Amino acid sequence: MPRAPRQHRATDATLPTRFSCHGELRDYQRASLWLKVNAQTLAQAGPTPVLMVHSSRFDALHVGFFYRDGTADWQEVARGAYGANWRLGGQIAFVPPQRDAALVGVVLRFDRVASAPMLRMRLIDGGQAQIQATAMASMIGAMLMLLALGAVYNFGLAFAVRRQFPAWQGAWATCMVAWGAMWSQFHLFFFPGLAGVVSAQICTALSCLATLLATYSLLTAIDPGHVPRWLGRTTRVVALATALLGVPLSLMRSGPLEFWANALGFLVLLLLVLAGSCLITAWRRGSSAARAFVGAWAVPMLALGLSSVVDFSHAVWGGGSQMLVLAASAWQTVWLSVAATRRFMGMRIERDRALVAEAAAQEQARRDPLTGLRNRRGFTDAITPLLDRVTQAPDAVLDDSQGVALLLLDVDRFKAINDAHGHDAGDVVLVTLARRLARWDGAMCVTARLGGEEFALLATGMGRFAALQLAESVRTGLGDCDHSPFFGRGQVTVSVGVAMARPGDDFAALYRTADAALYAAKHQGRNRVVIAPDVIYPEGDDAAMPIRIGISD
Template sequence: MIKSGVRRSPTAGLRKALAALAMVLSCVVCTPAQASENDDISPMGAAQANLEWVPVDTLCHATTPIPAANARDHGDPAHYACTGEPSGYQRGSLWLRGGPDVVAKGGKAPVLMIHYSRFDTLLVGFRYADGSRDWQSVRAGDFGTHWRLGGQMAFTPDSRSAPLVGVDLRFDRLGAADMLRIRMLESAQADIQSIAIASLTGACLMLLLIGAIYNGALALAVRRQFPAWQAAWSATMLAWGTLWSQFHLFFLPSMAGTIAAQICTPLSCFAMLFTTTSMVSALEPGMTPLWLRRVILTNAVALALLGIPLGFMRSGPMSAWAAAIGVFVLLLLVLTVALLAIAWRRGSSAARAFVGAWALPILVMGLSGFVDTSRILWGGGAQMLVLLSASFQTMWLSVAATRRFTRMRIERDRALIAQAAAQEQARRDPLTGLRNRRGLIERMAPMFQDAGEVGNAAMLLLDVDHFKTINDTHGHDAGDAVLVALGERLARWDEGLCTVGRVGGEEFALVAQGMGRFAVLQLAESVRSAIAACDFGAMLGEGGVTVSVGVAMLSPGDDFTTLYRKADAALYAAKRQGRNRVVLAPTADLAVTPSRTTSAFG
């Protein structure tokens, strides 16, 4: 007869709490209420209402040396103890026996679910009223068809005429009996829950994968530490979630059991290191004390290093190591709260993002010793909360990082636009809006590089005739108005192959590209006549404004200074010849340009 009501060890709750802390809860989406061992927990709705747990301390137990490989029925212990806690099983075999009250929890079609895999071999024997037993087994490296997503194993008894009266379990080299989670439920309910937890697990792993890829790409794009550490954290949690949920057994069935469970422990500790480093690197320099940042990082490194030996322990002081890790995790949480509080008070925008990502995990970790999370989420328990929280946190921080770097990108783009506008303004004449001498030289630079033939480009230098008289007679305001009007008129040619600028005082330049001598002279005459035809009556009364134009063709080897001097010489020739005319500077193949309005130097 199986006896229940055994008083639980006062250290059992602490060990469970420390183990949950060592799993590195990064953030959680719900905080379940504490329940007694015989109460059903149903935070996810009616689908979990009939969940039935089998507490280990309600089962009779025995410890024996590991039997021979073929020992099953005759390997049974001679005596079971139904009080106290099992001991000495880490190097031997732990036997657990449940009676009719246990199998009755599964109804007419029971399924036994085991939620712990750190052992060498597990044998499950369903006992029938006729004295027979149906033995099923799994071992490290081979779970056969018994494994389920969500870190579970399922065992279904054969259908026999004799009723099911009990179940025996034998664990060889079990890691920790107090970490065992066993439940018996109906087959239909088990199928529904397996589908639910598989869907939830797949969604979480996909989000972590997306987060790892996204943050990795973001780190390469912005060259910042924060997204790089965030990507490392997401990738570590992805690896942890893949191993804990047994998703890897689709591809690596030989990694079933102990080896995957052992790897999970250091992975979880390193995940805490990466998320802590991510937080510290994201906070703005000067917002928090340097000594506090160093203490937090040192604590996180120590936590990660402690997780390595604990992960590969099969026996010995595992509880002591787990307690040490729990102390480091609690200390890290306290320091993290202090760091975020200081940064928040000093106006850190990054601190606000991390407070949202860390608030719930800090609360839940602090209360984990008083709240039972092992029975929620279809048996996924604290580990499923870790996976959910990791998915939530990676999305939260990815969005926060995106918003932060988007703001930085916008600010940078605005600065570049302002810089470009300032540079453009420095290349413009403030009075007329045309290019100034500097802007004209920069615009013409490619033209001088491409000057391979005589006559492929030219400079037209225009000077307002009698401009000093306009200033003296009508005032400088009128003179400025004339220059503005001329600039607006000349701006009509400032497109395509022509570039216009004001190079000083009443002097303007028009650079034409891709034109021969005849076309350039036609353009110069067109510009001169158009200006002469303008109405300046509003500024000068009845007087008009004319310009003299000097034209110089670009020759190989010319630069701006050389071309300008040739055009300036032609301009002065036009002045000497009576103004309001166009004069072409001579080239090697031309001494005189015969034209009524266009002539060479006289």
């Protein structure tokens, strides 16, 4: 491996006279690095060897194939111009042309390569190379598709549930899609000019950014309070330091790349330890998210940790640790998407149950516990929309189809029933009357027990005559109830006061008018209906009582 102080053209005339594998490599980052493959190594690759170079940071790569008859064939790729030599999986393929003479040697010349120790090359049989290329293309395409779908799904989930975790997870999956496309050279289908150094630099920056996004995704997924504050802050600081270190490392073209790469690897390992500690601590403290997501985070943590300490450069058909990380990322995004969906669905189900329970409690608060009819609060809430069209049009004249009538009903001589037969008998009477009154409840009528022995019914869509007929029907229907064993049929009667709503009336005004009509029905002999005409209210201290009241025939 001689070192050349200046650039050479890759021809037979410029080949080094001697190759040596001893000593320390120097000065190659600004010049050229020559490598040679002898015939014995070529023979191990089969009759049709293919040279696979995993792309790194270099300006140009010249590959010469030498044959026994003394001929040579040179192939060349350069940054931004890989031509047809690039393959998915971050590889550059050099296929020697078929000749009658045997292949006896291969020479490679790297111009301005960033780091010799980071170079990875393989010699494999041509048939195997084709099979591996197809398999890697299928695997990489499937994993990138899973990551892309996970990114879209998590962004949609973040928008739907208004949570930070799916947003961070979607950003991480998007970053991994970009990193996977850059590393595998999938993007060269669309942007061939990015081949080489630029793609490698972007990959370094994206990998560091991905660690930051993954850390925030994990920390926001865990329930607040399940991770000590100091541990969470330390994890965030290390993640930020890892991302910041990726900026200068991605821009370096020469210098101590191995040192900074090792420093980055140390930070990644430290970050994995801290993130794992957060996950374990949250689990032990009862975090449901930690239990749900531990399976997702364990696999990529294990893959990333192993790739930092174990050489996987020749694993997965030369894909190395990148293929392991990409596969673990696809696993993670699928697991997290499913687990997050189940978790948020569970939370939504619990929320819906709470809302149903709250609605039931509110409805129960609007119901009379004895009879099941609406109480005064429930009645006013229900009839307010029905009265709005009257109160909001104070100058309108309502026809019969727009009329609103309030019926107040009071049980006649109810105190005597309680005194003679006890309060239990009185309760039975009220429940029986309420069940009969509930038959009129519907879209046009709203019924309620306002308190004691007083009931109410508000009817819409009827004029004065129809309201009077309805009140008579209600009176006779309630009076015909059977109250056995305390009373016979027809022995309990009710008096009814009716008031028609007028423009500008609210419930309080309408109630006063109906109550005045009910008062008149009581004083005129009970068990009858009184409907109020337009009522004139005096001014002064007696303003609460009407001067005259209409009496039904």
